[in-house]
Amino acid sequence: MTSHDVTLEWPDGRTRTVEVDENETILEAAECDGSVLPYGCRTGACGTCSGRLLEVEGTRPSNGERAGDGDADVCAVDDVVAYRRLPRALKDRHRATGYVLLCIASPRADCRIAVGSSVHSELVDNPWK
Amino acid sequence: MSDASTPDSVEPDHEHEHRHEGPGYATPQAAIEEGEREKLAYVMSLYVGTDVDAPDFVSVVDLDPDSDTYCEIVDRIELPNRGDELHHFGWNACSSSCHMEGLERRHLIVPGQRSSRIHVLDAQDRRNPELETVIEPEEVFEYDLSAPHTVHCIPDGEILISMLGDADGELPGGFLELNEDFEIEGRWEPPGEIEMNYDYWYQPRQNVMVSSEWAAPETYYPGFDLEDVEAGNYGQRLHFWDWEAGTVEQTIDLGEEGLIPLEVRFLHTPESTHGFVGAALSSNIFHFWRDESAADGDGAYRAEKVIDFESREHDDWDMPVPALPTDILISMDDRYLFGSNWLHGEVWMYDISDPSNPRRADSLSVGGTFGEVQEVQDRELAAGPQMIQLSLDGERLYWTTSLFSSWDDQFYPEEAERGSVMLKADVDPRKGTMKLDEDFLVDWGECPAGPARAHEIRWPDGDCTSDVWQ
Ligand code: FES
16 A cells, blocks of 8 residues: 655644555544544535645645645645545635645645644635724 | 422423423423522533644533632533534423423433534533433434534424534535434435525424524535625525424525524414524524414515614724624513624623514623623633523523634634633613623633633523423
8 A cells, every 4th residue: 555754734843744545534644643633524524624735745845835826836736635525625716725624635645734723724714804 | 490300390380281290391481480590501612623632522610609619610521522513502301391201301412513423411410411322423424414503302302403414514404303312313304395504493382493594514614705605605594394294384585684594593482483583694683473464375474674783893804894693592581682793792682572673672892893891800802792591580691702613713713722701791681781790700711621612501401592382
């Protein structure tokens, strides 16, 4: 079974590299490894488990900044993970900017992903402010 | 009176004939007269969506002013998994079963909104409820349902839960029925009756149930997005059901002024066909009633906007801030409608003696974006009033401050760091006034694993948002 190294990066600077099989989700592998990631539905509907792709092996690091539209690194997001089911909690604009639902995503390449509850809060702003 | 400790009590006859051998009270008036002052509260408490490595829990809060632990969380029933998002919950039996000998108001049905996991707690020991059964999400998904919301008991001992989505978190939602042994009985309604679902209330003597609409779980779970409003992904309709048949008889589209109709309440009097629903996004309250004289149909339901909260300008916001009335309740004597404007930071009470013409009685400006009171006992309030609960005698109104974790994060991000609070106002039902009780504060910011959010509140022996009469 092919596996990939997925490096999880928390906002406080902690990182952890987890080996994830192609047939398990990043959330499952992180749990087996004892790493705590937020989740809710585990079916791809709620977005609680959102991570943000920072770098794919072999491409230039984006220094943890949220990538903009048309960023070549991020366009690769659908090649970097395979989804078990439809990632319903993510809109096109989220997928285009590198967001990944870790509860249903399995890796297809070594990568670094920003994790933690703050990633979910990036998905939608206060529309009145 | 305690349902769990005196399940076989026989009430003296009041102004009606039926025998009272089961749980609850014979009439709403009996609940007011015989119900004791609330000494404990059960409160949904949650960590979902934060980095705190702990499951959600049910808090038991001491509300007895004579107790040494007044205003403290005296017990926390931790659930087995993380990620549930405890939200609304209910009893296995209420006053609607007061004729059912042997049935007790003893088990709390506690669903996880995000996980679709359903917990059953045995609350025979009111201070120390225990987890009894867990229905795992996979069992729920088998019925192509997810996102459990409102729990009411059916008068024969079964339990009905509104479910907001299908197994994938898309539409349609529906209703899940549990049997007396807390096993899934199946879907309650025939397929295809509704698309969106949210809260519901039933009035068995009138053979009617009313249900409201939020959105598909995939829409509201990630957070509130105006794009979804523009795309018509949020609800604006009320459904009136034949309670016996489980079929929708009439649907009323509330229009743009009725966007996101959330909590829906019938008056407690079982004869009444009047009720209210809060349209959160449009910041309006609608009155609905059965119009017996309807020319175009035999006793059709009508709905009319009766309260309109204006948006307010705020220097720090780009656009006028809507009030967002997210919860409403009706006092046990059916005299007052209470509600919370979560964004503005206001709790309010309207006299609904004439339900078509609610008259503003009083309000409190507390927390939220505009509240005059922004801290209690030096504790900053991170959000506005949200879930409310009223004492049976209508003299004490309590509220918590969390709406839904992902929505909290958008509008009150500080709540994740500070946690929720529970506050209280003393109500004078005779004068129609409210006063903030500054001595009362329960703080979820001090929970051992980290700050937690707090949501729905229930009393051990029945309350204004769960008891129904046959
Ligand atoms: S946990 Fe809900 S989308 Fe992943």
